[in-house]
Amino acid sequence: MFHWLEKNPFYFAAAISIVISFAGLIEIVPNFAQSGKPLVGMKPRTVLELAGKNVYMKDNCMACHSQMIRPFKSETDRYGDYSLSGEYAFDRPFLWGSKRTGPDLHRIGNYRTTDWHEAHMLNPPKIVPGSIMPAYDHQFENEADLETAYAEAVTVKNVFHTPYGPAFHRGQEAWDAHKSKVLEDAKKIAADMKDERVKAMIAEGKVPEVVALIAYMNSLK
């Protein structure tokens, strides 16, 4: 049979395709619906938090941080309750990470505050001597892309039925209407911050990346 296959490339390719498809079908498909269920009563992220998640992705914090607390005592002592599948049900993409050069952040919102984050993001080794985390000064100057975050909320609502409720319509008008709510949220975060650049931007009705990022980190509980 093998000799025959080796002379018939079409069937050879077909045989490879069949052999390599097995695993995915058997391992991934059966639990798909089950693994996709959210925890009861869980709310999707606000637009500001989504924008923060996008800053987290843009600056690729996953390179050094995980968001997956494993069920060991040493981990639950350090980071809090172990992670549950349902907690991630609205995360597109998942941000578990694969390397802990820095600590896990899945419950960072429980034990760090806005002002701590502000000082830390500006200069990690000043707050934690010996830290090798880079400073993210540019996040205090770059404007967060709120509109894209809103577009993301609208997309997941429409395509995946993520429960965003009756608002969150398509198009420019709907976004203009929603924007003031996002700025409200941002002001609350910025009220606990000291940086002049942040204050100036908020006063102009703009949101710096770091504010969105902190909103996101505060929501990780």
Place this chain on the structure above:
Amino acid sequence: MQSNAALEYDYSLAKKFTFLTILFGFLGMLVGTLIAAQMAFPELNYLLGEYGTFSRLRPIHTNTVVFGFTVSGIFATWFYLGQRVLKVSMAESKFLMVLGNIQFWLYFIGALLATISLLFGVSSSKEYAQYEWPFDIVVVIIWVLWGVNMMGLIGIRREKALYISVWYYLACFLGIAMLYLFNNMAIPTYFVSGGLGSPLHSVSMYAGTNDALVQWWYGHNAVAFGFTVPIVGMIYYFLPKESGQAIYSYKLSLLSFWGLMFVYLWAGSHHLLWSTVPDWMQTMGSAFSVVLILPSWGSAINMLLTMKGEWNQLTDNPLIKFMVLASTFYMLSTIEGPIQAIRSVNAIAHFTDWIPGHVHDGVLGWVVFMIMASIFHMAPRMFKREIYSKKLMESQFWLQTTAVVLYFTSMWIAGITQGMMWRAVDEYGNLMYSFIDTVTVLHPYYAIRALSGVMYLIGFIMFAYNIYKTMTSGKELTEEPQFRTPMA
């Protein structure tokens, strides 16, 4: 496997992709060395402002070495050996030549644009799948072009039976196509939201735990079909060609090939042990990882036995050294991986530096060594000149071998230290170390790794220089060498 002197093969595409292999290899390893240095000396994060932080550069390193260097190497060797084992010249089909050139330029431009997009932080964030959706589409087009080219060449072949290497290149094409398509399924937000926000942004088709499963089914098997399958395809061709020895066992080749195809894909969930993925999948991932030793070692042993009775070649032909060492490193990392996939070991190893340690004894010792060896073998045949310097090749070999050993030993120690410190408790059961203690303790190992990066990079520059000199001032050859590559 005698060479067919009557046929003139067309190496123009092989040459072009060889240049890209060297270019992307240099860039990717330069960035690798920089990020390694940043972990030891964090001040180096601020060389390029926002664009120079470790976190922005890390995906540039991984994507440039994977999709730049390794994939170019796969294309280069395919456009060289594909013709030779199928006994047909690329020049016989104008269509295939044009297609190949479109593939080359699209690939070159696409790779540059995609790298720039990562520099700006445009990223869908899944490992080795960071490119946003427009670049994914370009990747798919390039891949299909290559597939059509390969099938086309197979279609007009003279040698009816497909040589073992062709099996592996075919599998590489099919495997990556399937994996890449499914994992990168995403919905661009701009279109669904009625034209709001960035047109480049998208959301994954899968969420949370499911997304993780699909990602690591992809991530693990991108390693399989990018770093293992085509590289095994290379060694099946280049080792017998260089040494003049026939493959030791056809049956072992069969067993290893079909075994690898069947087993590899099950093992992806070993990246998700102790996570929220259902338990039975984790168990499958662990179990299949251990089974994977068989087909992996099958190929490697087949290679080593091919050299049976000819071990003297190891001492006087540096090219054989490269290939034998590559098989040995392949054996090392394919025993190391299954060990890390055992649940209790994984509890310590996961999230630590031992994982990059494992990655790099595989890629530096196996993938890069084998691709460089292939290029050394191809160069005199493509450029009709002798290799410029055997001495340089010898020094490069020893420098890089030392570098790999330094890299993986330092990361083994770092990883295990880190894993043990995270879980260490005092007599009352309280954690003994704060997190920062487990960071500062690693400084010396990070410094050693950075040094190993510099050494490896210098070795790669020596390689590039040797190839450049071969092209421009190697002694001209009047006839194509049969087996052993001629070198001055």
